[in-house]
Amino acid sequence: MRVGVIGATGAVGKELVAVLAKRHFPVTELRLFASTRSAGTKQSTPWGDVAIEAYSPDGARNLDLALLAVSGDFAKAHARALAAQGVAVVDNSSALRLEDDVPLVVPEVNEAAIGSHRLIANPNCTTAILVVALEPLRQAFGLKRVIVSTYQAASGAGAEGMAELERETRRVLVDGQPAQNEVFAHPLAFNVIPQIDSFQPNGYTREEMKVAWESRKIMGMPDLLISCTAVRIPTYRVHAEAVTIETERPVTPEAAREVLSRAKGVRVVDEPAAQRYPMPITATGQDDVEAGRIRANPVFGDRGLDFFLCGDQLLKGAALNAVQIAEKLRK
Amino acid sequence: MRVGVIGATGAVGKELVAVLAKRHFPVTELRLFASTRSAGTKQSTPWGDVAIEAYSPDGARNLDLALLAVSGDFAKAHARALAAQGVAVVDNSSALRLEDDVPLVVPEVNEAAIGSHRLIANPNCTTAILVVALEPLRQAFGLKRVIVSTYQAASGAGAEGMAELERETRRVLVDGQPAQNEVFAHPLAFNVIPQIDSFQPNGYTREEMKVAWESRKIMGMPDLLISCTAVRIPTYRVHAEAVTIETERPVTPEAAREVLSRAKGVRVVDEPAAQRYPMPITATGQDDVEAGRIRANPVFGDRGLDFFLCGDQLLKGAALNAVQIAEKLRK
Numbered sequence: 001m002r003v004g005v006i007g008a009t010g011a012v013g014k015e016l017v018a019v020l021a022k023r024h025f026p027v028t029e030l031r032l033f034a035s036t037r038s039a040g041t042k043q044s045t046p047w048g049d050v051a052i053e054a055y056s057p058d059g060a061r062n063l064d065l066a067l068l069a070v071s072g073d074f075a076k077a078h079a080r081a082l083a084a085q086g087v088a089v090v091d092n093s094s095a096l097r098l099e100d101d102v103p104l105v106v107p108e109v110n111e112a113a114i115g116s117h118r119l120i121a122n123p124n125c126t127t128a129i130l131v132v133a134l135e136p137l138r139q140a141f142g143l144k145r146v147i148v149s150t151y152q153a154a155s156g157a158g159a160e161g162m163a164e165l166e167r168e169t170r171r172v173l174v175d176g177q178p179a180q181n182e183v184f185a186h187p188l189a190f191n192v193i194p195q196i197d198s199f200q201p202n203g204y205t206r207e208e209m210k211v212a213w214e215s216r217k218i219m220g221m222p223d224l225l226i227s228c229t230a231v232r233i234p235t236y237r238v239h240a241e242a243v244t245i246e247t248e249r250p251v252t253p254e255a256a257r258e259v260l261s262r263a264k265g266v267r268v269v270d271e272p273a274a275q276r277y278p279m280p281i282t283a284t285g286q287d288d289v290e291a292g293r294i295r296a297n298p299v300f301g302d303r304g305l306d307f308f309l310c311g312d313q314l315l316k317g318a319a320l321n322a323v324q325i326a327e328k329l330r331k
Numbered sequence: 332m333r334v335g336v337i338g339a340t341g342a343v344g345k346e347l348v349a350v351l352a353k354r355h356f357p358v359t360e361l362r363l364f365a366s367t368r369s370a371g372t373k374q375s376t377p378w379g380d381v382a383i384e385a386y387s388p389d390g391a392r393n394l395d396l397a398l399l400a401v402s403g404d405f406a407k408a409h410a411r412a413l414a415a416q417g418v419a420v421v422d423n424s425s426a427l428r429l430e431d432d433v434p435l436v437v438p439e440v441n442e443a444a445i446g447s448h449r450l451i452a453n454p455n456c457t458t459a460i461l462v463v464a465l466e467p468l469r470q471a472f473g474l475k476r477v478i479v480s481t482y483q484a485a486s487g488a489g490a491e492g493m494a495e496l497e498r499e500t501r502r503v504l505v506d507g508q509p510a511q512n513e514v515f516a517h518p519l520a521f522n523v524i525p526q527i528d529s530f531q532p533n534g535y536t537r538e539e540m541k542v543a544w545e546s547r548k549i550m551g552m553p554d555l556l557i558s559c560t561a562v563r564i565p566t567y568r569v570h571a572e573a574v575t576i577e578t579e580r581p582v583t584p585e586a587a588r589e590v591l592s593r594a595k596g597v598r599v600v601d602e603p604a605a606q607r608y609p610m611p612i613t614a615t616g617q618d619d620v621e622a623g624r625i626r627a628n629p630v631f632g633d634r635g636l637d638f639f640l641c642g643d644q645l646l647k648g649a650a651l652n653a654v655q656i657a658e659k660l661r662k
Contacts, residue, residue: 044431099641145630149480149548149573151523151564169504173497191597192564192571192611194624194639199603203584203626225630229573229637233482233523235566240523242480242560253534272530275516280523293525294535299476299556306560308525 001026001330004060008032008043008052008071011159012092015319020048023323026330031063036311063087065329067322071095081117088329090120090322094206097121097214104217105270107324108265109135120325125240125317126207126230127214129289132316133309135219135246137256138265142248144303145218147224148211151233151240152196153280156313157183169234183233189193193232207229238278238280239313246300253294256305260291265316270294278310289316332359332661335391338400339363339374339383342490343423346650347398352377353499354654357661362394394418394631396660402426403530414450419655419660421451425537428452428545435548438655439596440466448606451656456648457481457538457561457570458545463647464574466550467594468587473579475634477557479542482564482571483527485644487644489512493567496520500565515563524563536561540621569611570644577631584625587636591622601625609641620647 003020004094007013013034020027030047039054057078060066068075072095072108079096083089095117096102103113104121109131114120123131130148137143154165160183168179168189179187186193197206204227205236211228215221261268269278270292278290289311311317334351338344344365351358361378370385384390388409391397396419399406403426409654410427410496414420427433427450434444439460445451454462461479468474485496493515499510499520510518517524528537534556542559546552592599600609601623609621620642628635 026530046394056543147478147630149560149629151562165341166504169500173500174505186610187612189564190611192566192641194571194573194608195603195606202602203624214370224596227575227628227630227635227637229480229572229575229624229639231482231573231639233566235521235523235565240525240562242525242562244478244560246560272526272534275526277525279517279525281518282519293534293560297478298477304558306558308522308560 001061001064002029003027004031004033004063004066005069006033006055006066009034009038010069011155011162011314012069012267012318015314016069016322017045019153019315019323023219025323025325025326033060054080057179060087061085061314067326068092079119083145088118088326090122090325092122092318092322094124097123098217104214105223105325106131106218106321107328108263109134109218110220111328114325116326120329122318122322122325123214123218123275124207124210125156125313126152127211127218129239129309129311129313130211130241130243130266130316131215131218132263132289132306133260133291134215136259136266137245137247137305138219140255141251142258143221143224143245144248145246146215146224147244148228149226149242150230151235153235153237153239154188155237156196156231156232156239161247165234165236172178188232188234190234194229196230196232237312237314238310239317240280241309242277243307243309244297245305247305250302253296253306256307257294260294265289266291268292278308280310282310283310285313286312287315287320320322332395333360333362333393334358335362335394335397336366336400337364337386337397340365340369341400342493342645343400343649344485346645347400347653348376350646350650350654354658356654356657364391375640388412392416392419396657397451398657399423410450419449419657421453421656423453423653425455425541428454429548433455435545436656437462437549437652438659439463439594440549441551442659445656445659451660453649453653453656454545454549455538455574456644457483457649458549459626459648459652460570460640460644461542461572462546462549463594463620464591464622464638465546466577467590467597468576468636469550471590472582472588474552474555474576475579476577477555478575479559481559481561481571483561484566484568484570484644485519485563486568487527487563487570492645496565496567519563519565521565522576525560527561527563566611568621568643568645569614569641570648571609572610572640574638574640575628576636578634578636581633582636584627584636588625591625597619597622599623609639611641614641614643617643618646618651
């Protein structure tokens with residue numbers, strides 16, 4: 001297949017190329033697109049050095065598959081047109097995720113939603129990591145309420161976010177100077193920022209509402225009671241999530257562990273006695289979302305469950321999920 | 332008053348001396364006790380250099396007030412005997428907090444529990460920060476369920492915890508080496524560790540259960556439905572807490588903000604449009620607990636409320652609260 005990665009120089013773009021290679025995606029021609037600033041430079045890939053192109057609709061016309069890791073504005077301007085030309089499109093932006101005619105897909109959860117669509121939206125990173133664990137629990141025990149608090153890495157804001165955290169940490173630790181922020185609203189080094197994306201009139205941030213809106217759409221539960229507190233912390237990679245759920249039917253930690261151990265895309269890491277539980281340093285670079293700290297939450301009687309997730313948000317939260325969708329689109 | 336600080340060389344011990352000075356506590360003689368290893372060395376204080384003494388019950392007999400910032404074993408061995416000798420004792424360990432004959436006090440919440448007691452327990456840091464915000468909300472709206480996720484700083488494990496985070500971060504960032512941990516169960520630099528203290532048979536850690544047990548005792552709500560996920564993150568100081576509550580009566584963010592803005596020990600920092608909300612870098616060194624991100628949580632209909640707290644766990648979470656108790660004991 002002739003595959004184009006749009007936004008190839010970004011954190012997600014680079015992961016997309018790596019994941020295509022790792023999963024032996026049948027790439028016959030790889031084309032990389034980025035801003036005009038990068039055009040003409042070459043990027044090393046498993047398919048050899050590839051020259052970066054500036055994007056033009058004409059130039060992308062012959063692709064079989066376009067993986068978009070760029071802005072929502074770009075997706076709004078180009079995604080539908082590309083799909084109408086017969087290109088299979090997976091868009092990583094938030095622009096089209098809630099459009100009625102665009103499926104929002106996490107293959108482990110709702111592969112069937114792809115149908116004959118040629119334009120598929122890839123969900124928010126926090127959402128993708130969450131629903132691979134929520135859906136099997138929903139199937140087994142039903143789902144009434146979901147309350148999530150996140151611990152999100154700097155790379156959720158792209159390569160610039162990671163670079164800023166490193167630069168700030170050096171300033172604070174080595175130079176003894178105060179941190180200076182540009183990418184984030186406040187210094188992130190040795191700090192916690194309880195804001196990701198912009199605030200909505202209801203007091204939640206867009207990131208927090210995306211988790212609610214997108215989880216409902218992916219799981220087909222438009223009335224699911226779900227809330228999120230999204231917090232940026234000074235880690236480079238992997239989003240962690242503390243999740244409390246109220247199920248429809250009684251649930252035990254043992255039964256939940258059994259369900260999650262059989263779930264695709266989830267790896268149960270839950271041996272408290274051995275101090276084994278999900279952590280960014282173990283989940284980094286892993287396809288599966290780590291699930292652990294599984295325990296009964298008596299706040300909801302015999303229907304309460306707590307667990308802790310760690311997922312590489314550049315993989316399951318972005319590039320891996322996009323390529324998984326592309327694999328389904330090939331069929 | 333003749334005041335002794337037991338455990339004077341630790342992170343909390345040093346804060347105790349600083350807080351005594353800052354609040355103009357009427358210290359006529361300051362005595363500092365630590366392990367035999369430190370005995371004989373001098374520590375600079377606002378009352379001049381003070382020689383560190385090894386603790387002995389006889390040596391402490393003449394104190395009017397003893398502030399204990401040492402282990403639970405020490406408290407079990409010595410606290411009751413000291414109080415029986417007429418010394419007012421505030422113990423920062425967890426050993427006696429749940430004993431029926433030892434009040435557990437956060438003065439803003441349950442000052443009256445002190446009564447004529449001479450031995451008072453100082454609560455867990457996460458708990459103290461939580462209840463100063465919970466209690467006024469309980470008084471205004473009632474309290475049915477509480478769900479907390481924490482973002483706890485390295486200094487929760489004392490000065491050694493801070494030193495280890497700094498050492499590890501240098502190793503990773505400057506030397507390009509993997510982190511090496513001794514204080515924490517895993518490397519903390521650029522990581523998240525969902526374990527604080529040891530695991531209990533129910534799958535919760537002791538830290539998580541302390542939040543439940545101690546909040547119930549302090550607020551006098553033995554049946555309160557409350558759960559916690561306690562997570563260590565790579566910050567030096569200040570514990571942050573994402574809190575979701577279900578109230579007994581309808582609540583609005585506006586009414587909750589009004590209640591919290593009148594609450595002692597709380598400072599409302601809640602201007603999303605100006606990107607002002609609680610953060611470790613602003614709460615460090617502050618007596619008041621910052622409360623913000625106040626919003627209605629529809630998961631609990633018109634009785635749901637979310638908010639975010641940041642409190643200096645060495646101050647309100649430890650030394651400040653202990654000295655506040657001591658001020659009440661003087662009366």
